[in-house]
Amino acid sequence: MKMKKITIDDIARQVGVSKATVSRVINNKKYVDSETKKKIMAVIEETGFTPQTSAVKLSMGKTDVIGLLVPSLSNPYSLTVIQGVAEQIAQCNYELMLYTTGLSEENQKKFLQKISHKNVDGLVVLLPRDSSALEVLLSSTDIPLVLIDHRGIDTHLHTVSVTNEKGGFDATEYLISLGHERIGFITGVMEFGCSKDRLDGYTKALEAHHIDVDQELIVNGDFTESSGFNAMCALLQHPKPPTSVFCSNDDMAIGAIRAIQHSGLRVPEDISVIGFDDTVRASMAYPSLTTIKQPLLTMGATAANLVRRLIDKEAVEPTNVVLNTELIIRNSCASR
């Protein structure tokens, strides 16, 4: 039952031709006699032969592998992006190598070396935790590289992002339209461009409606649920707490809701909460979460496709795709 490792030479020998001819058939080159071709195809079919990728790569300098670097697999945000990337890659006949950072500096460096110009044809990078790793990547940019939602640092990079500022503006304006004036804000990790943009959107919306920005209503979070919980607790301590809160992502919004409920208040009757991302958790939360949707699947797919085009030299100059956010109204906000 155990299959002997079968090579192109075996096929050639069985058919009685040279391996060059077999290779031509495999790659659908011109100038192969149709009879010969038929015979070779038959033997290939029969033996179930597949070229060994590392041999192909060695001579071609191509792996047909796209790497995907994500910080973590445990947040729903990453997962949806991964899904988008995976689907797109499968369609293009590439394969997907999945890497997670969150390891030691040591490992991260080793990973970067491995990646940088050997094992994959291209790389999609999702929000690396610390930008030092990113910089190493940038300095050794000899493979196609697309960043997802990482604005700033370097504009000659290929990126896929969303209208974060507009999203922040829309969320805030929606709360204002419901009659809120004291609107809290829980930030994300402020090293990320997206966090800054959302905050900018928030302040601009307030200003547009002539509401003073109260720094005491702006609390730092780090995109985790527990940080949302803590930040909300802090806001609730305020002598005059906000009547609504805009959280920089859904996880923190869910944490904030828990904090509110925990303190005996109700969402949205007492305090309205709006999130950002529209991950699967948003629709499953109780109450279901009004949020700003990022098209995560599309972002993943777009990034993967962009990498593929870069690999195939279809696109070269720096591309910055910006996808639209969208307000999704559910049950976590009420008018005042």
Added chain:
Amino acid sequence: MKMKKITIDDIARQVGVSKATVSRVINNKKYVDSETKKKIMAVIEETGFTPQTSAVKLSMGKTDVIGLLVPSLSNPYSLTVIQGVAEQIAQCNYELMLYTTGLSEENQKKFLQKISHKNVDGLVVLLPRDSSALEVLLSSTDIPLVLIDHRGIDTHLHTVSVTNEKGGFDATEYLISLGHERIGFITGVMEFGCSKDRLDGYTKALEAHHIDVDQELIVNGDFTESSGFNAMCALLQHPKPPTSVFCSNDDMAIGAIRAIQHSGLRVPEDISVIGFDDTVRASMAYPSLTTIKQPLLTMGATAANLVRRLIDKEAVEPTNVVLNTELIIRNSCASR
């Protein structure tokens, strides 16, 4: 800034030795002068040289890549398993190639060929949708292969699974202990061993407590939320509906809860619902879901580690790891 592709020959030339010596240093072989070694290491460090994996593989016959085949990325069950696999693989210095089935027969076959004995050193397989694909895999088993939660077919395979029958028994007995006697059951995809086992556990628990098994209370589902919704609707049509329902997984349980709430009844006051899996959704559902926990992370990690051991020839004879399930009590079940 653009890095020239740098090879072992470049290093050798720069240091003034042969590539064989460089290779020896890279692989930490004996019999290299410590001075020479130092010089070579310095140049390697300085140039940031990394061996090209496909060249290494070609001569070594090893990829250091473990493949992971999952049916889909959109259910939380797969995701947690993937996470477990990914963590384990990262620890072992392997890399993770992610494949999703759910494509055309054509693609699936191509994938199997590619996989079967070329591109990865080992393979972890999570519940392929149709067993035909599985059988092809089995017939060409020349690479280490570990199945997750796929009982039956072939006992000389390496598998990682859980105590599905005991889990089914525990869930059912828990409902009985709450005073329920009319207990509905929503099945999974019955081609899967796990689905059968859970059903067996259900019937055995009923029998152990001298409760007749009512076939009308057993409805087919397919592990999706919507199938749970539909199955529950069917049960609600029954002239004498069950007072509690055991669903073969959490997604269906959440679908069932929606169906119950949609019909104007309450969970758990009117009908109790218990699930299976304990995916992240369970704790986030409303009401939070009582369920049978599968240690998904551990399952993934165990499978990955088993594959690694098979690759390294540490383990050879068929291994069937069975991990324990555990009843997690939350708020979706009430006593009668």
Added chain:
DNA sequence: ATACCATCTGTAACCGGTTACAGATAGTTA
């Protein structure tokens, strides 16, 4: 008949590593 071209096939070099083998050197032992 000659030149030319398209079709078909094989030979051999090449991709970038690993490693068996052999040769060189120096140190140790009989």
Added chain:
DNA sequence: TAACTATCTGTAACCGGTTACAGATGGTAT
């Protein structure tokens, strides 16, 4: 001093493909 051994290094073959090049064949235009 001779023989043996351990250490160190280079040469060349090999892994399994792709492809430039050249040679062979037959058909067509001149």
